[in-house]
Amino acid sequence: MGRRLLAPAGVVLAGLLAATAFVPARAQTPSPSPERRITTETGPLSVRVVAGGLVHPWGLAVLPDGRMLVTERPGRLRLVTRDGAVSAPLGGVPAVFAQGQGGLLDVALDPDFATNGLVYVSYAEPGDGGASTAVARGKLGETALGDVTVIFRQLPKVSGGNHFGSRLAFARDGNLFVTTGERFKFDPAQDLGSHLGKIIRIRPDGSVPPDNPFVGKPGARPEIWSYGHRNVQGAAIHPDTGILWEHEMGPRGGDELNIPQAGKNYGWPLVSWGTHYDGRPIPLPPTRPDLSDAIRQWTPVIAPSGMAFYTAERIRGWRGSLLIGGLMARGIVRLTLDGERVTAEERIPLGARIRNVTQGLDGEVLALTDEDDGKILRLAPAE
Numbered sequence: 001m002g003r004r005l006l007a008p009a010g011v012v013l014a015g016l017l018a019a020t021a022f023v024p025a026r027a028q029t030p031s032p033s034p035e036r037r038i039t040t041e042t043g044p045l046s047v048r049v050v051a052g053g054l055v056h057p058w059g060l061a062v063l064p065d066g067r068m069l070v071t072e073r074p075g076r077l078r079l080v081t082r083d084g085a086v087s088a089p090l091g092g093v094p095a096v097f098a099q100g101q102g103g104l105l106d107v108a109l110d111p112d113f114a115t116n117g118l119v120y121v122s123y124a125e126p127g128d129g130g131a132s133t134a135v136a137r138g139k140l141g142e143t144a145l146g147d148v149t150v151i152f153r154q155l156p157k158v159s160g161g162n163h164f165g166s167r168l169a170f171a172r173d174g175n176l177f178v179t180t181g182e183r184f185k186f187d188p189a190q191d192l193g194s195h196l197g198k199i200i201r202i203r204p205d206g207s208v209p210p211d212n213p214f215v216g217k218p219g220a221r222p223e224i225w226s227y228g229h230r231n232v233q234g235a236a237i238h239p240d241t242g243i244l245w246e247h248e249m250g251p252r253g254g255d256e257l258n259i260p261q262a263g264k265n266y267g268w269p270l271v272s273w274g275t276h277y278d279g280r281p282i283p284l285p286p287t288r289p290d291l292s293d294a295i296r297q298w299t300p301v302i303a304p305s306g307m308a309f310y311t312a313e314r315i316r317g318w319r320g321s322l323l324i325g326g327l328m329a330r331g332i333v334r335l336t337l338d339g340e341r342v343t344a345e346e347r348i349p350l351g352a353r354i355r356n357v358t359q360g361l362d363g364e365v366l367a368l369t370d371e372d373d374g375k376i377l378r379l380a381p382a383e
């Protein structure tokens, strides 16, 4: 945050040490929003900063009234008005494991939010053995979440601060997909007795849909939808087919776009289009007939961290595109699709690590920058 630059060094240090407990007492007021223009294949876009001063914002959900719910990874959930006024942190958010990649992660609205006011958050939850990904839901009030209950806990909890996933996506049948990571533990992604490295499918109250693929299979956790995943930080339901798509971080190379089907194995760590960070080889070939392969892979990586299908007309030429936020790509990766095939790719550089991409109510695109002074960006056609 800019004001840190004005503080004496000791104050800065104290501020950093207290950062996880720091709770502003009052709402932040909107600051003027500078506009940048960028050139794209389909025309010029305007990029505005809707709000700044967010610490590693991670998840964003647009309310029916146009306000935005945004998570900050250290454990805060805030409301942001359309013109960028940022609320004080909402109460009722569960305590999070804010280390490494852990913290408060995604936020999603119940499909019936307009009538029931329910909101879901995913987060790294501390507990016996370390931490794991969890999902809680509560009723949104003006200053807090009420009646908060935990509806999913990834088991087992393990040590370390890597690969928590996590995104939330509601299917049209009302079931909730929760993406996870393998917590940088590799082999558990292949173990059906563990939730590590799995995509989870649950009802909104956390119960198991009876048609999940491993229900009744001895030793398997019934919440599992698909397995062999590494670190899934993007998920969205295709607007035409209603089917879940996801992307996941590869190791050194090998980021993947997948369309995960019930009960299928997506290969990690048996195969990968990338290599391990420490140079250990992953057996070639990069996929096998008995495993489900990605529909696209990126080497070098883009570090995908959030996706949305663009369904509006507002940005000309983008309807039907899949937009993916890239940490390493430092922008949005726009994929043109023909059914389940990627036919073209355009990079939209934004000059910052992009944590998440969402479509706004008016067909604008909202993106979060992964920074200490993180921002909500709004992309729209240049006037």
Ligand SMILES: [Ca+2]
Pocket: 228, 256, 266, 267, 268, 271, 272, 292, 293, 294
């Ligand atoms: Ca794979």
